[in-house]
Amino acid sequence: MRNSTKLIILSVLAVGLVLAFLFTDLGSNWDYVLPRRTMKILAIIVTGSAIAFSTVVFQTITNNRILTPSIIGLDSLYLLIQTFIIFLFGSTNLTLMNQHVNFGISVVLMILFALLLYHFLFKREGNIYFLLLIGLIFGTFFSSLSEFMQVLIDPNEFQVIQDAMFASFNNVNTDLFYVSVLLMGLATLYFLKFEKYLDVLSLGKDTAINLGVEYDRVVQRLFIIIAVLISVATVLVGPITFLGLLVANVAYEFLKTYRHRVLIFGAMLVSIIALVAGQLIVERIFTFSTTISVIINFIGGVYFIYLLLRESRA
Amino acid sequence: MIKIKNLSKKYNEKTVVNNVSVNIKKGKITSFIGPNGAGKSTLLSAVSRLIKHDIGEIMIDKKEIKSWKSNELSKKVAILKQSNNLNVRLTVRELVSFGRFPYSQGNLSEHDWEKVDEALSFMELHDIEDQYLDELSGGQRQRAFIAMVIAQDTEYILLDEPLNNLDMKHSVQIMKVLRRLVDELGKTVILVIHDINFASFYSDYVVALKNGKIVRQGPTNEIIEQGSLKEIYDMDIPIKQIDKCRVCVYFA
Numbered sequence: 373m374r375n376s377t378k379l380i381i382l383s384v385l386a387v388g389l390v391l392a393f394l395f396t397d398l399g400s401n402w403d404y405v406l407p408r409r410t411m412k413i414l415a416i417i418v419t420g421s422a423i424a425f426s427t428v429v430f431q432t433i434t435n436n437r438i439l440t441p442s443i444i445g446l447d448s449l450y451l452l453i454q455t456f457i458i459f460l461f462g463s464t465n466l467t468l469m470n471q472h473v474n475f476g477i478s479v480v481l482m483i484l485f486a487l488l489l490y491h492f493l494f495k496r497e498g499n500i501y502f503l504l505l506i507g508l509i510f511g512t513f514f515s516s517l518s519e520f521m522q523v524l525i526d527p528n529e530f531q532v533i534q535d536a537m538f539a540s541f542n543n544v545n546t547d548l549f550y551v552s553v554l555l556m557g558l559a560t561l562y563f564l565k566f567e568k569y570l571d572v573l574s575l576g577k578d579t580a581i582n583l584g585v586e587y588d589r590v591v592q593r594l595f596i597i598i599a600v601l602i603s604v605a606t607v608l609v610g611p612i613t614f615l616g617l618l619v620a621n622v623a624y625e626f627l628k629t630y631r632h633r634v635l636i637f638g639a640m641l642v643s644i645i646a647l648v649a650g651q652l653i654v655e656r657i658f659t660f661s662t663t664i665s666v667i668i669n670f671i672g673g674v675y676f677i678y679l680l681l682r683e684s685r686a
Numbered sequence: 687m688i689k690i691k692n693l694s695k696k697y698n699e700k701t702v703v704n705n706v707s708v709n710i711k712k713g714k715i716t717s718f719i720g721p722n723g724a725g726k727s728t729l730l731s732a733v734s735r736l737i738k739h740d741i742g743e744i745m746i747d748k749k750e751i752k753s754w755k756s757n758e759l760s761k762k763v764a765i766l767k768q769s770n771n772l773n774v775r776l777t778v779r780e781l782v783s784f785g786r787f788p789y790s791q792g793n794l795s796e797h798d799w800e801k802v803d804e805a806l807s808f809m810e811l812h813d814i815e816d817q818y819l820d821e822l823s824g825g826q827r828q829r830a831f832i833a834m835v836i837a838q839d840t841e842y843i844l845l846d847e848p849l850n851n852l853d854m855k856h857s858v859q860i861m862k863v864l865r866r867l868v869d870e871l872g873k874t875v876i877l878v879i880h881d882i883n884f885a886s887f888y889s890d891y892v893v894a895l896k897n898g899k900i901v902r903q904g905p906t907n908e909i910i911e912q913g914s915l916k917e918i919y920d921m922d923i924p925i926k927q928i929d930k931c932r933v934c935v936y937f938a
Contacts, residue, residue: 435773568792574774575784578736578767583838584760584788630774 375634378627382641389648390417397656415544416647419605419612420619422556424643426598427616428623428636429563432574433591434500437624440616441602443504444489445511446482447611448518450603453478454536455518458529475548478607479555485510486599490592500591538663539610541651552604559600566590566597570632612665618672619643621679646671687712688733688842688876693742695728702728704898705742712841714890715868715875717906719882720918724895726878727768727846733876734765734844746842760788764840768847770831772819778830779815782806785837805837809863825856832863843867845877849884857881861888882923882934886910894918910934 394409430441457474489507522530569590572580581587605612623639650667654660658667688710695703703725710716718726732739735751744751746762754762764785776784782805786798794802806812809829819827828848835843845864849857865888867873879885885892885906892909894902902914909915910932915923923936 437773571792572784572787575772578765579770579784581736581756582734582760582765583784584757586756628775630776630780 375627375629375631379634379638379641382626382638382645386641386644386648389645389652393648393652411544411546411549412541412651413648415541415549415609416651417644418549418553418556419541419609420615420643420647421640422601422605423612423616424619424623424639425560425636426601427620428632428639429570429594430598430616431620432570432632433594434504435574435576437621438617439504441598442611442616443511444486444507444599445514446486446599446602447606448511448514449482449485450478450606450611451533451537452514452518453481455521455533458533459521459525462529471545471548475545475551475607479603482603482606483599486603487596490595490599536610538665539612540663541609541647542660544608548608552608555604556601559597562593563597566593567632571630574630574632610665615643615646615668615672618668618675619646622675625679687745687747688874689745690729690733691743691745693729693732693739693744695725695732695737695739702898703732703739706895706898706900707742708893708900708903710874710876711891712874713868713872715864715877715888716891716893717885717889718876718878718893718895719880719885719909720895720901723897725898726895729895730765730844730846730876730878731767734763735759736765736767757788760838760840762840763842763844764835764838765844766831766835766846766848768850770827775818775820777816777818778811778822778826778833779806781819781830782811782815782833782837785834785839788838801839802837805833808836808866809833824851825853825859828852828856828860829863832860836867840873842874842876845875847878847880849879849881857884864888882910882915882936886932886934907932 390413393413394406398405427440431437431439489503489510522533525533569580569585572583572585573587573590575583577587619642620639622642623635626642627634627638629635646668647664650664650671653667654662654664690706690708690710693703693706694701706725706729718729720726728737731737733744733746733751735754735756738752746754746759751759779802783794783798783802785805786794786801790798806815809832811826811829811833814822814826819830822830832845832848835845843864848860848864852860861884864875864877868875868890877889879889889906891904892902892906893900894909894914896918901918902909910925912923912925915921915925915934919936921936923934926933926935
């Protein structure tokens with residue numbers, strides 16, 4: 373099967389699911405339901421694409437197919453920020469506190485953290501694995517810190533944090549959504565300048581330098597782009613980077629190519645398919661009694677065990 | 687010409703290359719020899735800007751390596767490292783086509799594909815060009831990587847232990863190819879090599895390093911002689927003349 377055929381199949385599947393999500397079980401109040409569903413589906417498409425895209429790029433610059441950008445600790449930082457706000461001001465304040473302010477603070481802090489991490493470590497050491505290791509330690513540190521505060525606070529307040537702990541597309545703020553799209557769009561535009569280097573980067577650092585890629589500069593820019601995309605997506609819908617590992621690997625398996633133009637587009641489509649299908653199951657079958665993270669982690673886990681078993685037999 | 691002047695490189699506190707000066711002649715094969723840890727690979731990596739040197743300068747065609755634009759330099763100097771593990775699955779032809787990246791930035795023109803074909807025929811890889819690299823033997827893989835470097839069409843070709851893990855037949859094959867690159871296409875080849883007999887047989891110049899310093903350098907027959915080798919390897923190595931070739935009998 374040719375790559376273009378595979379991409380068409382994925383596109384048809386994605387569009388089909390989107391339409392199914394929008395128009396099935398519409399009921400009589402469609403003028404109320406439809407706009408809400410449209411908002412949800414837009415949020416899914418945007419964040420799903422951003423996660424898929426940044427995971428593929430991240431795996432290429434680290435030359436490793438089992439890492440996700442969450443390893444640098446952005447997810448845990450997000451939870452820490454949320455926990456810290458509630459710990460200091462209480463949950464009533466969170467609901468009082470303007471969502472826009474919360475969004476701004478979180479995005480800025482997360483991007484700042486990624487940049488600092490990059491600046492202090494990568495600049496000096498010139499080794500991306502060192503950066504990942506430190507990121508991992510920071511991530512663990514942030515989660516422990518959040519957990520510590522979560523244990524101390526009132527159980528009712530903890531409920532509020534728990535909401536933030538799972539990704540959800542049910543309450544996406546429209547204004548923030550547009551801001552996010554703008555930020556992600558800018559990051560993507562900037563990325564186009566570096567798109568041609570990805571195939572070469574997947575051959576490894578030495579080969580990339582040999583072929584004339586200004587490795588440090590290119591990797592730094594890509595890293596910043598990833599940090600922006602991940603931060604915005606996480607703040608918009610909650611920690612959702614887990615999805616990246618699954619969709620990137622499904623895309624590699626399905627498309628079997630090294631060309632990033634195809635891979636990135638494919639991974640985005642797989643991501644949209646997974647999220648829309650997951651959301652359909654959550655809403656229509658489980659009637660909101662579970663979250664989409666649970667569904668996708670379950671399916672992803674099963675798929676991974678399948679991959680492992682198949683590999684070990686071969 | 688590549689001129690290396692007073693070059694030093696430290697890893698933390700350990701000096702790996704210490705005040706090295708070498709001139710590398712155009713259109714010749716120059717071999718770097720010396721014991722493990724002598725700094726040969728580090729020197730080669732510095733010349734190909736894979737690592738940054740601390741002190742000294744490397745002039746490539748009269749221009750310091752740091753003032754070269756990376757993309758321009760990749761049309762001038764190509765390096766092949768000793769371990770080439772790929773995370774992606776590529777066919778031989780796809781790999782070789784990557785050698786055109788400095789010129790094409792990923793969009794290969796008619797001319798680029800011609801160069802890829804030339805490189806494939808030069809390495810006699812046409813029959814296996816559509817096979818995946820992970821299905822090939824070590825010798826075939828190494829030939830594919832060399833073909834990529836040839837497609838890059840640079841004046842200088844740097845190779846870090848190109849014979850690593852190859853049997854005699856494939857080693858000879860690779861060395862003959864390097865000789866042809868120099869004699870037929872006028873390239874300049876610089877390689878790090880451990881087997882001094884291959885160095886003796888195929889290279890024009892030899893640079894011997896030990897503990898980060900140059901012990902000897904000069905035309906091959908001046909270096910492959912008992913006194914020099916004793917100094918380089920701390921071993922008494924008898925040398926036999928067989929026809930026109932000097933063979934080092936280092937086994938005992």
